[in-house]
Amino acid sequence: MIKSKICGILDIRYPLFQGGMAWAADASLASAVSNAGGLGLISSINAGTEAVRNEIRKCKELTDKPFGVNIMLQAPNAGEIAAMVIEEGVKILTTGAGSPAQYMEAWKAAGIKVIPVVASVALALKMQAIGATAIVAEGAESGGHVGELHTMSLIPQVADAVDIPVIAAGGICDGRGVAAALMLGADGVQVGTRFLSAEECTVHPNYKERIIKASDNSTMITGKTLGHPVRSLKTPFSTTFAKMESDPSVTPEEILAFGTGALRKAVKEGDPNGSYMAGECAGMVKKTEPARDIVEDLMSGAEKLLRTASDRLEK
Numbered sequence: 653m654i655k656s657k658i659c660g661i662l663d664i665r666y667p668l669f670q671g672g673m674a675w676a677a678d679a680s681l682a683s684a685v686s687n688a689g690g691l692g693l694i695s696s697i698n699a700g701t702e703a704v705r706n707e708i709r710k711c712k713e714l715t716d717k718p719f720g721v722n723i724m725l726q727a728p729n730a731g732e733i734a735a736m737v738i739e740e741g742v743k744i745l746t747t748g749a750g751s752p753a754q755y756m757e758a759w760k761a762a763g764i765k766v767i768p769v770v771a772s773v774a775l776a777l778k779m780q781a782i783g784a785t786a787i788v789a790e791g792a793e794s795g796g797h798v799g800e801l802h803t804m805s806l807i808p809q810v811a812d813a814v815d816i817p818v819i820a821a822g823g824i825c826d827g828r829g830v831a832a833a834l835m836l837g838a839d840g841v842q843v844g845t846r847f848l849s850a851e852e853c854t855v856h857p858n859y860k861e862r863i864i865k866a867s868d869n870s871t872m873i874t875g876k877t878l879g880h881p882v883r884s885l886k887t888p889f890s891t892t893f894a895k896m897e898s899d900p901s902v903t904p905e906e907i908l909a910f911g912t913g914a915l916r917k918a919v920k921e922g923d924p925n926g927s928y929m930a931g932e933c934a935g936m937v938k939k940t941e942p943a944r945d946i947v948e949d950l951m952s953g954a955e956k957l958l959r960t961a962s963d964r965l966e967k
């Protein structure tokens with residue numbers, strides 16, 4: 653069985669995190685992944701701070717295994733969430749889309765293990781210096797908010813730079829991706845898009861269907877002109893968004909207004925005019941299945957590949 657130092661640090665069976673996907677990662681998905689031996693994560697992006705508190709309480713009822721919360725630092729209620737997770741006794745946090753430096757002292761004092769998501773060596777080093785337990789290094793193959801570098805070059809550079817465990821994210825969707833990430837120097841992986849198709853994932857059926865029907869070139873990045881690049885499925889929403897960005901007569905405020913609430917509309921209502929955030933590997937997701945089967949497929953697939961790797965060189 654594949655194990656690494658992050659398993660002992662977090663008391664999890666497999667070095668596998670489920671991405672804390674905005675609106676989509678709730679108690680249902682997180683508890684299913686934790687019960688399957690990975691680390692389930694609840695997103696802080698939901699219908700407000702109290703809704704997230706509720707998901708945390710539900711998750712505690714659905715699993716006795718460790719789980720965490722992902723805090724999206726650019727959200728207007730990030731400060732409120734930062735305090736609420738302490739009140740709720742959450743023990744593991746990941747953070748995204750910024751630096752969690754201002755919250756670190758309070759979280760560490762509460763005994764919370766903090767695992768920031770970063771997209772560069774510079775930020776990985778900064779996070780290590782302020783007391784991160786580990787880091788998730790996320791390449792731009794991932795869905796949602798993306799950085800500049802891609803997984804293949806980001807992971808070895810981050811792994812060389814820091815001493816804390818590195819969890820690879822971005823483009824990892826099956827055992828091949830897990831094995832590759834470990835070879836690149838990662839101590840574990842974070843998988844998002846594949847879990848969107850899990851039976852326990854509560855996104856609208858239209859969202860799952862779009863993921864399952866996606867092919868290799870189904871995603872695109874929008875939002876670069878606003879300073880918030882986001883990868884999502886190509887839909888009338890995302891192509892209109894891109895057109896607005898290249899039209900000099902459209903103001904950034906108008907573009908922002910067009911995008912507001914679009915992810916929620918996709919996740920909750922399956923609205924064709926919503927934003928279907930997804931990673932490049934959406935084209936590899938073929939069916940809906942229980943989270944436990946996804947976890948087993950990822951980990952046993954990687955183990956088989958790693959055990960037989962040398963055979964493939966002898967043909």
Ligand code: TUI
Nearest residue numbers: 674724748749750751769770771790795796797798799
């Ligand atoms: O956070 C993510 N991915 C996300 S957040 C999100 S919610 C959203 N909703 C509507 C519109 C846009 C987004 C969807 N997907 N991933 C983690 C991640 N963080 N990737 C890269 C980073 C990152 C980037 C820059 C972390 C820190 C950073 O630096 C900021 C600094 O202070 O230097």
